[in-house]
Amino acid sequence: MTNDKKDTAGTKKKRSPYPQTFWIANTMEIFERLAWYGFFAVSSLYITGAVSEGALGFSSEERGMLQGIIPFILYLLPALFGALADRFGYKKTFIIAYSVMVPAYFLLGQFTTFAGFFIAFLFVAVGAAIFKPVVVGTVARTTDETNSSMGFGIFYMMVNIGGFIGPIVAGVVRVKYGWDWVFYASSFWIACNFIWILLLYKEPTSEAGTKEARTIKQVLGGLVEVLGNGRFFILIFGILIMLMVAGRDFGWTAMALTTIGWIAFNLLIDLPLRARQKAGKGWTGLGAPMKLGNWRFALYLLILSGFWTSFNQIFITMPEYIRDFVDTKDMLVTTKKACNAIGKPGWGDNLVRVMAGVNEELVSLEIGHYVTERAGTLPERIQAIEDGSYIAAYDSAAHAWNIERGNPTTLGLSGEEVVPFMKELYHFKIRVPQEVLMEQLNAFPLQTFTVDTIRLDGFMKMLQLTPTLTTVGVDSLLKRVVNRQFEQSYPAATASSGALQSLATDYTSIFHKEELNQVTSFIVKEGKDLNTEQMNYLLAGLVYPPPDKLTEEVYTFAENHRQVNPEYIINFDAGAIVVFQVLVSFLIGGIPALMAMVIGIVIAAVGIGMSALFTTGWPVVFAIIIFAFGEMAASPKSQEYVGSIAPKQKVAMYMGYYFWAIALGNIFGGRLSGELYGSLARDMGRPDIMWYIFGAIGLLTAVVLVLYDWLVIRRPAKRGNLNPMASES
Numbered sequence: 001m002t003n004d005k006k007d008t009a010g011t012k013k014k015r016s017p018y019p020q021t022f023w024i025a026n027t028m029e030i031f032e033r034l035a036w037y038g039f040f041a042v043s044s045l046y047i048t049g050a051v052s053e054g055a056l057g058f059s060s061e062e063r064g065m066l067q068g069i070i071p072f073i074l075y076l077l078p079a080l081f082g083a084l085a086d087r088f089g090y091k092k093t094f095i096i097a098y099s100v101m102v103p104a105y106f107l108l109g110q111f112t113t114f115a116g117f118f119i120a121f122l123f124v125a126v127g128a129a130i131f132k133p134v135v136v137g138t139v140a141r142t143t144d145e146t147n148s149s150m151g152f153g154i155f156y157m158m159v160n161i162g163g164f165i166g167p168i169v170a171g172v173v174r175v176k177y178g179w180d181w182v183f184y185a186s187s188f189w190i191a192c193n194f195i196w197i198l199l200l201y202k203e204p205t206s207e208a209g210t211k212e213a214r215t216i217k218q219v220l221g222g223l224v225e226v227l228g229n230g231r232f233f234i235l236i237f238g239i240l241i242m243l244m245v246a247g248r249d250f251g252w253t254a255m256a257l258t259t260i261g262w263i264a265f266n267l268l269i270d271l272p273l274r275a276r277q278k279a280g281k282g283w284t285g286l287g288a289p290m291k292l293g294n295w296r297f298a299l300y301l302l303i304l305s306g307f308w309t310s311f312n313q314i315f316i317t318m319p320e321y322i323r324d325f326v327d328t329k330d331m332l333v334t335t336k337k338a339c340n341a342i343g344k345p346g347w348g349d350n351l352v353r354v355m356a357g358v359n360e361e362l363v364s365l366e367i368g369h370y371v372t373e374r375a376g377t378l379p380e381r382i383q384a385i386e387d388g389s390y391i392a393a394y395d396s397a398a399h400a401w402n403i404e405r406g407n408p409t410t411l412g413l414s415g416e417e418v419v420p421f422m423k424e425l426y427h428f429k430i431r432v433p434q435e436v437l438m439e440q441l442n443a444f445p446l447q448t449f450t451v452d453t454i455r456l457d458g459f460m461k462m463l464q465l466t467p468t469l470t471t472v473g474v475d476s477l478l479k480r481v482v483n484r485q486f487e488q489s490y491p492a493a494t495a496s497s498g499a500l501q502s503l504a505t506d507y508t509s510i511f512h513k514e515e516l517n518q519v520t521s522f523i524v525k526e527g528k529d530l531n532t533e534q535m536n537y538l539l540a541g542l543v544y545p546p547p548d549k550l551t552e553e554v555y556t557f558a559e560n561h562r563q564v565n566p567e568y569i570i571n572f573d574a575g576a577i578v579v580f581q582v583l584v585s586f587l588i589g590g591i592p593a594l595m596a597m598v599i600g601i602v603i604a605a606v607g608i609g610m611s612a613l614f615t616t617g618w619p620v621v622f623a624i625i626i627f628a629f630g631e632m633a634a635s636p637k638s639q640e641y642v643g644s645i646a647p648k649q650k651v652a653m654y655m656g657y658y659f660w661a662i663a664l665g666n667i668f669g670g671r672l673s674g675e676l677y678g679s680l681a682r683d684m685g686r687p688d689i690m691w692y693i694f695g696a697i698g699l700l701t702a703v704v705l706v707l708y709d710w711l712v713i714r715r716p717a718k719r720g721n722l723n724p725m726a727s728e729s
Contacts, residue, residue, distance in 0.1 A: 015146045021202045025138040026158040028193045033162025035186040041167035041567040044319040050427040052366050054179040064674015067316045068667045069244050074125035075663030082133030090134045094197045101127030101190045109183030141204040153585025156636040164574035167567040175357035228293035230286045235266045243667050296712055301661040306701030307601050308665020310608055313694045317673045322566035323426050325687055328617035331564050356562040363428050364554045370421050371545050375446050378541035382522050385534055411442050429563045449542035451485055460532050475520045479508045572621050576628035584632040593641040594709050597634045601702040604630025609695025612688035
């Protein structure tokens with residue numbers, strides 16, 4: 001099998017070399033993918049992760065909305081921007097794209113509300129939508145029939161080089177430095193592309209500098225003509241808008257009814273317009289009845305969206321699934337054994353800590369907060385002061401516990417009580433078995449907070465001397481009292497404890513985040529009239545595990561129960577493509593594009609469906625690699641197919657329309673991911689059903705593509721229309 005083509009005389013044509021611009025476009029694609037996948041591969045973890053680890057803490061359903069709507073817009077817009085790029089030039093379009101994306105990625109990490117994050121994510125999408133059709137259009141314009149199959153294979157390999165490295169960098173920086181650095185890195189990768197575009201990229205288009213350059217009206221007219229006319233374009237665009245907004249505030253039933261009404265409304269308007277047209281009095285423009293344009297191409301995109309619906313689950317559902325349901329300890333054991341086998345045990349320990357990095361400081365705070373929340377008696381003590389029932393001699397939480405629990409030094413958690421916290425630790429990449437976690441938490445020594453009288457008297461005098469202190473001022477004073485007490489009680493804790501080292505100047509972090517706020521609010525509410533005895537009684541309600549013991553426990557948890565970063569596991573997809581894409585492209589080079597797509601989609605669907613069977617690390621990796629081989633066949637061939645049928649001067653525009661299939665795959669895939677994960681995986685504990693559904697969608701797509709090829713493409717060809725798609729262009 002070979003990629004060399006034959007001319008009309010039957011002799012083989014030599015494969016053309018690739019020009020410099022082809023390689024520069026591929027380089028820019030690497031850096032853009034570094035930025036996108038550096039964020040998107042961890043986006044599910046960031047969106048649904050715990051607020052205490054610096055993530056957003058949104059629900060799976062909200063995550064599905066974000067990952068459906070925004071990528072939908074991202075892949076919807078390239079049709080417009082591709083048409084404009086053909087008109088105004090690719091180089092200028094690249095510069096605009098980078099100018100949008102650099103600040104957008106930075107802002108993405110600055111918002112924590114749903115609305116704010118949505119807007120920042122939207123700007124990232126707009127920048128990427130400007131970039132996408134131009135880079136694919138460059139590849140199409142710098143290849144020909146002798147090298148396009150290999151050219152798109154190389155391009156897809158470059159896509160996955162960026163897609164492979166980006167998540168690795170993101171995985172390291174988010175654990176070691178925090179989530180903010182994920183977004184700083186993405187902005188940096190995009191900024192690097194200014195170097196290549198300004199110094200080395202040569203414009204492959206010629207329209208912008210000629211007298212035949214189209215006007216904006218002509219560009220938009222050509223854009224509309226692919227689907228039909230202006231009226232039909234408005235109909236389709238309205239349906240897509242409703243697909244985009246359906247969800248939390250606009251339910252699916254309401255969306256379906258509104259869509260039916262919208263279609264009926266447009267059909268009713270068409271009745272008099274068609275009557276005028278038959279009478280020879282028809283209008284032009286938006287006054288003309290709806291007309292369907294290249295319906296075969298539109299149908300192809302709609303069918304192909306099924307593949308992208310299934311495909312997207314690797315990046316939006318799999319990370320959350322791995323975090324919540326997959327035990328990856330087998331991968332760490334294998335890594336250590338391999339390093340021991342070659343006589344490098346130290347390498348194994350270091351590699352495991354990179355693959356499964358744990359931020360022990362954040363875990364310490366999370367466990368400390370959980371323990372203080374479960375053990376504290378602060379609300380009861382506040383109530384006792386308010387109703388005057390507190391007893392002065394009852395001045396320690398330890399004494400209260402001795403009466404109420406019989407054991408003042410430990411918690412008394414049941415196995416069921418620790419389950420929610422066990423799942424919370426998944427966000428920190430620690431998977432502690434239920435019984436082990438219960439035993440360890442119940443073994444924690446606990447202490448109550450006490451303040452010596454002299455220090456507490458000073459605090460009360462400050463309150464009385466400054467009656468206008470705000471809540472912020474009271475909080476600041478209270479923290480100083482707490483910190484000084486800790487410095488006296490644990491002078492060596494900050495000097496020797498790695499996990500709690502940053503608490504050297506703020507020991508108050510060890511308490512549950514609401515406890516000191518409760519004390520502060522109560523002091524302000526009571527007008528600062530509390531006496532020293534009452535304050536001592538109140539502060540004794542602050543219960544905490546000793547910092548040194550907490551640090552030791554967290555280190556043990558991290559060493560024994562750490563889990564591989566989910567983004568590293570899904571990265572086996574990109575890694576397999578980097579290694580095997582050129583080989584796969586060579587092997588399938590002589591297979592018709594549509595048939596290669598069908599084969600690839602079936603293989604990918606099998607890989608997706610296999611995920612239902614596995615809950616440990618290496619088997620999940622195997623399923624992902626199976627999926628990757630299907631992706632290697634299906635995805636680049638689907639782009640090559642569009643590039644081959646598009647008119648030469650409208651390549652970027654047609655490539656832009658190709659992204660509509662991905663847009664639909666994102667809106668369908670994102671919504672299905674959020675809803676199915678929430679209802680089946682999270683609520684019912686049956687993620688296997690979810691994976692079977694996604695695999696079935698892929699298989700159904702393959703079957704429909706075969707029918708499409710037979711009924712829509714082959715039959716017209718037999719009647720003499722050799723390229724029915726191109727003839728409608």
